[in-house]
Amino acid sequence: MSPAPARRTVLAAGGGLALGAAVAGGAVALTRDGDATTPVADSGAAVPFHGAHQAGIATPVQDRLHFAAFDVTTDDREKLVRLLKEWTRAAERMTAGREVGEGAHGGLPEAPPDDTGEALGLKPSRLTLTVGFGPSLFDGRFGLKDRRPGDLVELPRFPGDNLDPARSGGDLCVQACADDPQVAVHAIRNLARIGFGTVAVRWSQLGFGKTSSTTPDAQTPRNLFGFKDGTRNIAGTDAAALDRHVWVGAKDATGGAAWMAGGSYLVARRIRMNVETWDRTPLAEQEDIFGRDKKEGAPVGKAKEHDEPFLKAMKPDSHVRLAHPDTNGGATLLRRGYSFTDGTDGLGRLDAGLFFLAYQKDVRAGFVRVQTALAASDALNEYIQHVGSAVFAVPPGVRDADDWWGRGLFS
Numbered sequence: 535m536s537p538a539p540a541r542r543t544v545l546a547a548g549g550g551l552a553l554g555a556a557v558a559g560g561a562v563a564l565t566r567d568g569d570a571t572t573p574v575a576d577s578g579a580a581v582p583f584h585g586a587h588q589a590g591i592a593t594p595v596q597d598r599l600h601f602a603a604f605d606v607t608t609d610d611r612e613k614l615v616r617l618l619k620e621w622t623r624a625a626e627r628m629t630a631g632r633e634v635g636e637g638a639h640g641g642l643p644e645a646p647p648d649d650t651g652e653a654l655g656l657k658p659s660r661l662t663l664t665v666g667f668g669p670s671l672f673d674g675r676f677g678l679k680d681r682r683p684g685d686l687v688e689l690p691r692f693p694g695d696n697l698d699p700a701r702s703g704g705d706l707c708v709q710a711c712a713d714d715p716q717v718a719v720h721a722i723r724n725l726a727r728i729g730f731g732t733v734a735v736r737w738s739q740l741g742f743g744k745t746s747s748t749t750p751d752a753q754t755p756r757n758l759f760g761f762k763d764g765t766r767n768i769a770g771t772d773a774a775a776l777d778r779h780v781w782v783g784a785k786d787a788t789g790g791a792a793w794m795a796g797g798s799y800l801v802a803r804r805i806r807m808n809v810e811t812w813d814r815t816p817l818a819e820q821e822d823i824f825g826r827d828k829k830e831g832a833p834v835g836k837a838k839e840h841d842e843p844f845l846k847a848m849k850p851d852s853h854v855r856l857a858h859p860d861t862n863g864g865a866t867l868l869r870r871g872y873s874f875t876d877g878t879d880g881l882g883r884l885d886a887g888l889f890f891l892a893y894q895k896d897v898r899a900g901f902v903r904v905q906t907a908l909a910a911s912d913a914l915n916e917y918i919q920h921v922g923s924a925v926f927a928v929p930p931g932v933r934d935a936d937d938w939w940g941r942g943l944f945s
């Protein structure tokens with residue numbers, strides 16, 4: 535098979551050992567080197583696919599999201615393994631800005647093309663593809679029961695949850711993030727196409743505006759309530775914090791779950807935001823609800839966004855006070871969510887909200903701990919409702935061209 539052409543010149547080589555910086559068109563594209571993750575400055579550049587950890591977690595947050603959860607529709611373990619290998623090869627190509635297989639028009643005229651074609655001519659756009667395995671994958675169909683990590687827990691039901699089963703769960707997930715929405719959608723579509731007969735899309739979510747950042751020096755994005763979101767998040771360059779809170783360490787991944795070393799756990803929550811009610815709420819009340827001011831994002835009583843919050847100055851039911859690590863035994867999440875609007879709810883209101891994504895090494899000590907506090911007393915609860923939920927074990931990175939998503943799990 536002859537290699538398909540690159541969609542566009544790739545700034546940073548896809549190899550895991552790519553070192554240093556490539557300079558093209560005035561932009562500096564830094565590459566991942568082992569554990570260290572450095573920002574890619576050019577939004578058109580490629581993010582290396584290979585590495586100790588999957589890209590799309592600590593790497594800089596792109597502007598757009600297409601997230602898909604899949605059900606496996608076969609009981610054939612070998613078929614599933616074949617799919618994961620094919621997905622990995624396709625992901626290597628797409629993240630490097632290349633077409634899948636023989637491309638959109640290079641193959642036999644009698645056969646459908648390997649690539650669906652809508653990303654032809656587009657830049658790699660910092661596309662990252664991150665795969666995860668849901669608890670239901672370990673139900674016995676694939677002989678993985680004793681491989682299920684003890685930490686891959688089903689989330690408890692929280693007060694106020696109004697979860698739609700059709701927008702929850704999934705055997706597998708793929709998080710596609712890119713600066714160009716067409717590149718993210720193309721990636722999910724092509725993976726779904728490759729998976730035809732083995733997996734089916736269970737639900738999917740588009741996100742248009744990042745609501746968090748892993749690059750603290752960059753401007754903090756705003757959520758649909760108009761507040762800066764992601765101010766106090768784990769920086770993608772803070773290796774110590776990532777090891778402490780995000781990456782599963784070798785000694786945490788014991789027994790049948792040894793394959794998770796270098797991975798992480800992802801909690802996804804579709805959170806509806808009642809923007810119409812919020813927009814009729816006085817500014818002072820809005821600021822009390824978060825415990826930060828709207829313009830600067832500074833915590834109550836402080837002047838600057840990145841000033842350390844003084845929690846006791848905030849209302850006891852303010853979001854930041856309740857979510858802060860000091861209130862939750864040190865629990866710290868890497869948030870990576872996106873805003874969404876999906877038409878209307880049929881009652882004249884936007885179906886809008888936050889597609890909340892959080893990575894952590896321990897779901898019970900992480901999301902469950904923080905959400906237990908928030909669900910009980912967060913003043914924000916009057917304006918939001920959790921309507922979808924899923925949890926996934928996210929394996930470590932694909933090391934090189936012989937490795938594949940899930941090799942450790944299935945070997």
Ligand code: HEM
Pocket residue numbers: 757759761762763764765766767803805806807824826843853854857858859867887888890901904905908918
């Ligand atoms: C629609 C729902 C939500 C909205 C609009 C929202 C918004 C915000 C905003 C504006 C901040 C302050 C800026 C910042 O530090 O990022 C914040 C902080 C935070 N939120 Fe949320 N959030 C939501 C849901 C959640 C959920 C479900 C969790 C976790 C269970 C969570 C965890 C946190 C954490 C850990 C912080 C940082 C607290 C600190 O260390 O100061 N948020 N959120």
